[in-house]
Amino acid sequence: MNHPARATLPDGRLLLQHGPIELVIEAWGERCEIELAYDQAWRRFQDILETLVCELALIRSPLREPYPLARGPVARRLIAACWPHRSVFVTPMAAVAGGVADEMLEALLAGRAIAKAYVNDGGDIALHFGVGEFFDLGVVGDVGQPALSAVARIRFDSPVRGIATSGWRGRSQSLGIADAVTVLARTAAAADVAATLIANAVNVEHPAIRRQPAREVKIDSDLGDLPVTVAVGELPHACTTQALENGLALAQSMRSGGLVEAAYLSLQGQTRVAARSDAPGSVKLRAGNPSS
Amino acid sequence: MRDPEDAPESTAALTAEVIRCDACPVLCRIREGQAGACDRYANEGGKLVRLDPLLILQRGAPAVPFLEPNKPWDGRIVSGANTFLTGVGATTTYPDYKPAPFIVSSKFQGVDMVTVVTEGIFSYCGLKVKIDTDRYLGPEQSAVRVDGEQIGHVTTAEYGSQMLSLGGVRHLTGGTKKEGNVTCDALLRLSNRQPVEVNIDGGATVLVQAGAAPVVNGAREERMRVGCGSAAIGIFAQQWHGHADEVIVVDDHITGVLTEHQAGRFLDMRPSGVRIRGRKSTPGRYFKVAEPGLGWGGTDITDPLSIIEMIDPKRAWPGMRLLMVSTTGEDAEWYVLDDDLKPVKQPMPEAIRKVVARIAENCEPARCTVLFMGGAGGSLRAGVTENPVRLTRSVKEVITKVTCGGAPTYVWPGGGITILVDVLRMPERSFGYVPTPALVLPIEFTMPLEAYAAMGGHVERVVPLEQALRGVRFRSEAWHARNPWPIDA
Numbered sequence: 001m002n003h004p005a006r007a008t009l010p011d012g013r014l015l016l017q018h019g020p021i022e023l024v025i026e027a028w029g030e031r032c033e034i035e036l037a038y039d040q041a042w043r044r045f046q047d048i049l050e051t052l053v054c055e056l057a058l059i060r061s062p063l064r065e066p067y068p069l070a071r072g073p074v075a076r077r078l079i080a081a082c083w084p085h086r087s088v089f090v091t092p093m094a095a096v097a098g099g100v101a102d103e104m105l106e107a108l109l110a111g112r113a114i115a116k117a118y119v120n121d122g123g124d125i126a127l128h129f130g131v132g133e134f135f136d137l138g139v140v141g142d143v144g145q146p147a148l149s150a151v152a153r154i155r156f157d158s159p160v161r162g163i164a165t166s167g168w169r170g171r172s173q174s175l176g177i178a179d180a181v182t183v184l185a186r187t188a189a190a191a192d193v194a195a196t197l198i199a200n201a202v203n204v205e206h207p208a209i210r211r212q213p214a215r216e217v218k219i220d221s222d223l224g225d226l227p228v229t230v231a232v233g234e235l236p237h238a239c240t241t242q243a244l245e246n247g248l249a250l251a252q253s254m255r256s257g258g259l260v261e262a263a264y265l266s267l268q269g270q271t272r273v274a275a276r277s278d279a280p281g282s283v284k285l286r287a288g289n290p291s292s
Numbered sequence: 293m294r295d296p297e298d299a300p301e302s303t304a305a306l307t308a309e310v311i312r313c314d315a316c317p318v319l320c321r322i323r324e325g326q327a328g329a330c331d332r333y334a335n336e337g338g339k340l341v342r343l344d345p346l347l348i349l350q351r352g353a354p355a356v357p358f359l360e361p362n363k364p365w366d367g368r369i370v371s372g373a374n375t376f377l378t379g380v381g382a383t384t385t386y387p388d389y390k391p392a393p394f395i396v397s398s399k400f401q402g403v404d405m406v407t408v409v410t411e412g413i414f415s416y417c418g419l420k421v422k423i424d425t426d427r428y429l430g431p432e433q434s435a436v437r438v439d440g441e442q443i444g445h446v447t448t449a450e451y452g453s454q455m456l457s458l459g460g461v462r463h464l465t466g467g468t469k470k471e472g473n474v475t476c477d478a479l480l481r482l483s484n485r486q487p488v489e490v491n492i493d494g495g496a497t498v499l500v501q502a503g504a505a506p507v508v509n510g511a512r513e514e515r516m517r518v519g520c521g522s523a524a525i526g527i528f529a530q531q532w533h534g535h536a537d538e539v540i541v542v543d544d545h546i547t548g549v550l551t552e553h554q555a556g557r558f559l560d561m562r563p564s565g566v567r568i569r570g571r572k573s574t575p576g577r578y579f580k581v582a583e584p585g586l587g588w589g590g591t592d593i594t595d596p597l598s599i600i601e602m603i604d605p606k607r608a609w610p611g612m613r614l615l616m617v618s619t620t621g622e623d624a625e626w627y628v629l630d631d632d633l634k635p636v637k638q639p640m641p642e643a644i645r646k647v648v649a650r651i652a653e654n655c656e657p658a659r660c661t662v663l664f665m666g667g668a669g670g671s672l673r674a675g676v677t678e679n680p681v682r683l684t685r686s687v688k689e690v691i692t693k694v695t696c697g698g699a700p701t702y703v704w705p706g707g708g709i710t711i712l713v714d715v716l717r718m719p720e721r722s723f724g725y726v727p728t729p730a731l732v733l734p735i736e737f738t739m740p741l742e743a744y745a746a747m748g749g750h751v752e753r754v755v756p757l758e759q760a761l762r763g764v765r766f767r768s769e770a771w772h773a774r775n776p777w778p779i780d781a
Binding site: 002017018019020049050053056171217218219220 | 310315316317318319320321322323326328329330331332765
């Protein structure tokens with residue numbers, strides 16, 4: 001059995017890996033503060049996966065009343081993030097990558113003077129800002145054609161502390177057909193579950209879409225026999241429009257409910273953005289090339 | 293709190309085709325052909341395998357695993373002198389002005405060497421395929437098709453073989469989208485040593501696979517003939533001399549008759565008076581002694597005597613010894629002329645049997661060979677140096693060695709860095725693709741550190757091999773023994 005592994009990437013970022021968890025961590029500040037921060041993150045990382053898997057059955061079960069009480073701190077984060085969404089099928093696993101990122105960010109920062117930092121758990125990212133700091137976010141819509149399809153500057157005075165992306169091609173299974181749904185929210189766990197659910201909602205029926213029971217694709221899937229997307233052929237324009245509008249409606253209702261700050265949806269070259277750009281400190285997420 | 297009993301966990305039992313991965317505490321159950329939650333371990337034919345893409349090759353010392361046993365990888369087990377980091381799984385940087393993903397240094401015999409490791413995206417690329425066969429595959433310039441799309445053409449016939457030129461930018465991106473995708477897919481499969489069936493306009497259907505025997509119209513080619521009938525005569529004349537009075541090597545292309553042939557005359561052999569059918573080319577060499585087929589030497593005959601038109605009584609003599617043999621030695625008969633000058637089948641003497649066996653021994657196994665050809669010009673060079681033309685010059689001056697997954701390449705003279713590489717000398721599954729469509733393959737540039745600095749290389753990005761591998765997931769394989777070691781000043 002493999003144990004947690006730590007490494008420093010050539011550019012100085014911290015890499016932590018254990019089983020399916022792979023974190024890339026970067027912090028800014030005084031050299032010694034960064035080193036202390038990285039060390040305490042490494043210590044916290046030791047039992048993250050093992051504690052999580054103790055409650056694997058619980059976090060793979062669909063959320064329903066009464067509020068499930070978990071022992072582990074990450075499991076609790078997952079349940080808290082997913083609870084507001086329980087009217088649809090959702091298991092706490094929907095927030096797992098974001099929840100780990102949030103937990104690790106907290107461990108990284110505890111007692112340290114860090115100007116800004118992030119914990120990137122396979123694309124689901126927890127952020128920290130000091131006053132005046134910001135991150136520039138680029139969204140790559142199509143991995144085959146690496147180009148930025150959306151950009152956002154996230155500033156310290158916005159409420160965003162988490163980013164997550166979901167789509168049917170990703171590592172997690174999806175009920176929908178979105179190429180990518182990127183969500184900005186107040187925690188990475190909240191962004192994670194929202195991205196998952198919005199990506200599920202980007203959906204439509206069409207013969208070019210192939211689906212298969214989740215368990216047939218991954219035997220341990222938390223999605224049971226729900227049909228997950230395994231292939232999406234070229235869709236007529238009207239279909240992609242309908243699918244995106246379905247996803248956008250859910251994203252907007254989540255935004256008005258305060259569950260997400262912004263969402264970017266993409267499907268076969270079409271995109272939608274659910275964001276507000278009028279309020280001070282809000283997020284500007286716009287489609288297109290950053291140079292335009 | 294919920295009872296774990298009602299969790300959706302325990303429905304599918306572990307069966308023969310499902311294994312439990314014990315690489316981490318998640319203990320995924322993985323179905324055959326699928327990967328675990330980490331996408332890093334998979335079930336391949338009931339065995340747990342690593343999917344880590346990045347490949348290092350090690351010579352001498354045993355290959356090292358990553359993150360095993362029980363402690364984080366610290367890079368120390370890797371010895372720079374015996375480890376070569378390949379571009380397999382190195383990924384590429386895009387856009388290319390960024391330095392290549394790995395620029396590593398290692399010391400070899402006291403000289404600091406630098407290897408720039410990347411995966412190149414090649415839209416100018418294709419395959420030169422050599423098919424060992426004497427069968428007719430189709431006219432030169434004919435289209436070679438897969439699923440009805442033209443992916444290349446028939447080019448020259450070479451010794452015992454037919455060349456095909458597949459791919460190239462015109463089929464990849466110059467035609468319809470389908471033509472490009474079909475071409476890219478066929479190139480990818482052939483490069484990764486998988487079989488591809490091609491149809492040649494006005495010719496044959498050929499199953500091509502690198503390193504495997506070609507299958508032409510459903511018939512598998514076993515051996516290349518040693519040469520045409522005439523060549524076989526030339527090679528073995530001396531060994532037959534004194535043991536046989538006449539030897540006829542039956543061949544669909546050129547049938548050879550020893551005593552008429554230059555080789556027999558040179559040995560002062562007495563003309564045997566055996567005249568064979570077909571059209572005489574030059575003395576002792578005959579075209580078209582029969583129709584093509586699956587019989588002796590690629591002809592349709594099963595009785596070799598049927599190609600003898602007559603035996604001249606003025607020249608032949610009773611007791612004359614006659615060997616008839618095919619170009620591969622697979623078929624052979626021994627005859628002695630009776631008093632009526634009729635050939636009578638006799639047991640073959642040992643001395644003759646030996647030479648027949650030698651013909652067979654000299655027939656090499658028929659193979660398909662696949663050489664990748666592509667241009668590493670373009671912007672890929674910018675990942676190596678800020679001044680790309682200097683990389684080209686350095687390669688031309690053989691200061692910089694170009695390898696693909698550790699395999700040596702032939703660099704074409706002239707402009708650019710256009711390479712030829714045998715896919716069988718590269719690690720398995722070295723090739724990928726991007727939807728452009730274009731092929732992606734590993735490429736490494738190795739040179740002395742001094743030379744790297746001189747060409748305007750990204751010297752500030754050079755890190756020792758051990759450090760570059762720290763924290764990076766990779767797998768390790770043994771060095772391909774036939775490939776020269778590239779890190780060698």
